[in-house]
Amino acid sequence: MQSPLIQELIEAFRVLPGVGPKSAQRMAYHLLERNKSGGLLLSQALSKAVEEVGHCSLCRTLTEEETCSICQSARRATGELCIVESPADVGVIEQSGIFQGQYFVLMGHLSPIDGIGPKQIGLDLLESRLSDGSVSELIIATNPTVEGEATAHYIQQMAIKQGVVVSRLAQGIPMGGELEYLDSGTLSQAFLARRSM
Amino acid sequence: MQSPLIQELIEAFRVLPGVGPKSAQRMAYHLLERNKSGGLLLSQALSKAVEEVGHCSLCRTLTEEETCSICQSARRATGELCIVESPADVGVIEQSGIFQGQYFVLMGHLSPIDGIGPKQIGLDLLESRLSDGSVSELIIATNPTVEGEATAHYIQQMAIKQGVVVSRLAQGIPMGGELEYLDSGTLSQAFLARRSM
Known part of the structure; x- marks a missing residue:
């Protein structure tokens, strides 16, 4: 009606x-x-x-221009490349102000069951970028989920083959977090990756 | 960025x-x-x-036509007029299938502080509709909030002046509700309006 x-x-x-x-x-x-x-x-x-809005030709993030403002910027260190899953991840990292390099946005993660292989998340583009020698360090910031970890592992292997230094964001207790309410997976990670002080 | x-x-x-x-x-x-x-x-x-989308010229609900499909329908009893606050309220009543008459949609409720008087909720239109004698019963279904009750009272006075029978939807314990979790206002209403059985 x-x-x-x-x-x-x-x-x-x-x-x-x-x-x-x-x-x-x-x-x-x-x-x-x-x-x-x-x-x-x-x-x-x-x-x-x-x-x-389409994809940036260099980093694959969403933008209405040919290349996004971060890839265009002359102020960003071109040697450090941070790998994230989505444009929203770029947003939170930019908000923190901690990173001054460039990004590569996968627009997803490896998920063979859904037919999402290396090509679908642009890893061929990443490989050619690694092979031209402009990238000195790869910082992998995929989500700490099963798919995110698998994707990180795949990219790590690719970087080693190209002779590029790879690192992964630290996992552990979040700032302001309370042990009492922490899941056991995070707690195990925090124990395994403990630092001497 | x-x-x-x-x-x-x-x-x-x-x-x-x-x-x-x-x-x-x-x-x-x-x-x-x-x-x-x-x-x-x-x-x-x-x-x-x-x-x-604009307003129905008869009942004020949202519609892209001059009068809405319910006001146009020859199958609806024209003597019963149900007063509701919003088009969404018409939707839930229609879903229940309990009411076969027509509606009048206030698109709000009396709220003098916000400058919403009788005219803003179309009560002049309602009054002229009551005065032409086509409505035999007015069923007031405004929300049981302070503003809804005040609006119901105002409309009741108007209907009495025009000699039209007025009723208000029953208030009490909702179907499937548990006494333990009921607010005291609803429980008081249910006691006051108890029915002999």
């Missing part, structure tokens, strides 16, 4: 991650009842981004 | 209810990385709905 256009809009909102039928309905009514101009801006931003 | 188009899209997603900076970023990356076609469909559905 609902208007077809509203029904369509509610269906369309379901493409967003974590949005079920109730949230989708709430979003549709909210925009139509209270913020039509915001809805129009969202529609325009979305269509523009979908049409113009 | 993020692409301006992506930044704009993340900002735009913030207009949605319950969406903070992290969720907005997740939505933007999800669509750009994995579901561009879904994103495009959402953009189109949104702009179309924002442009074409």
Whole structure:
């Protein structure tokens, strides 16, 4: 009994991650009842981004230009290359300000079951970049999940073959974390990688 | 350091209810990385709905036509008029299938502090509809909140003046509810409105 256009809009909102039928309905009514101009801006931003955003030709991250602003920047150290799974990972590392080198974004991780092999995550591109000698250290920052670890291992082997130094982000107790609430996997890692002081 | 188009899209997603900076970023990356076609469909559905959806001239609900499908329907009893606060409320009542009459959608509730008086929620339209004699019973289904109750009281007075029978949805223990977890307000209502059996 609902208007077809509203029904369509509610269906369309379901493409967003974590949005079920109730949230989708709430979003549709909210925009139509209270913020039509915001809805129009969202529609325009979305269509523009979908049409113009592609991948950086050097690091594969999302950008509307040929190469992204980090790859273009003359201020970044070109010798250090940090491997991450997604553009969101680049965002959090940039926020921390700890890293001044360049990135390589896999846009995923190895997952043979889903048909995602080395080529799908751009490892051929990475290999050719390693072979031209411009990269002196590879810092692997894939997620500490099973797939992330497998991907890290694969890249490590590739780097060794090319004679490039490889490192992996440290795993252990997070800052402000409490031992009491830590999972045993993290705790084991923290024991194994303990540092003398 | 993020692409301006992506930044704009993340900002735009913030207009949605319950969406903070992290969720907005997740939505933007999800669509750009994995579901561009879904994103495009959402953009189109949104702009179309924002442009074409307006209010039903009879019941004020959201619709892209002059009058909504329920007001148009010849099968609905025209004597019973159910007053609700929002189009979403029409949706849940329709889903239950319990009501066969027509609706009047306030699109809000009385809230003098926010400058929302009788006119803003269409009570002038409701009054003229009551005065033409076509409505025999008014069923008030505003939310059992302070504002909803005040709105219900105002409408009740209006209906009495016009000589129309008024009723209000029953309040009490919800089906499947457990006394142990019930708030005292609901429990008091259930005691006061107890039925002989």
